[in-house]
Amino acid sequence: MPRFVMTAGEVADLLGALDAPRVDVCVGGGWAVDALLEEQTREHSDLDLWLPAAHLEWLFRALAARGIDRVFPWPGDRPWNFVLHDGARTRIDLHLYERLPDGRLHYGSVLDGETFPASALEGRGVIAGRPVRCEAAEWAVRWHTGYPPRAADRHDVPLLCHKFNLELPEAFA
Known part of the structure; x- marks a missing residue:
């Protein structure tokens, strides 16, 4: 399997390409951490994006125009979470959600999904000088817990907790 590494400049350029079709994306995962910290602190193999499910067609069109048009099968893929790639170095991990009538967001299956506040x-953060919408710091920390921490999690979570004065989760103490 090829080694994927995305630079901050590539991510900022890609996010800029999504502005034109007005795809409402939110940066997640490790890039959200670095956006909140306003600097790239480690290598990233992919770009996690949160996206309203209704915007999926627009996202597909915008990414296909850039050659990002292949599904990258991964264990645990679901219709609301899967990876697209360009066959070279760009990998995008999509997280599709739907807005509920009360304004909360629903991610996952109808039977076993998660609901969380919008x-x-x-x-708000910055990637390569570009302002971006991203996961809120407390939620970025929350979503890096609930499973055995990986090396990237052990790197990311303490940095977020320190910058945003959040309590360090037990698994990271």
Whole structure:
């Protein structure tokens, strides 16, 4: 399997390409952490994006125009979470959600999904000088817990907790 590494400049350029078709994306995962910290602190193999499910067609069109048009099968893929790639170095991990009538967001299956406040995706950060919408700091920390921490999690979570004065989760103490 090829080694994927995305630079901050590539991510900022890609996010800029999504502005034109007005795809409402929110940066998640490790890039959200670095956006909140306003600097790239480690290598990233992919770009996690939160997206309203209704915007999927527009996203597909915008990404296909850039050659990002292949599904990258991954264990655990679901219709609301899967990876697209360009066959070279760009990998995008999509997280599709739907807005509920009360304004909360629903991610996952009808039977076993998660519901969370829209404010979870209203963080603000910067990637390569570009302002971006990203996961809010407290939610970025929350979503890096609930499973055994990986090396990237052990790197990301303490940095967020320190910058945003959040309590360090037990698994990271």
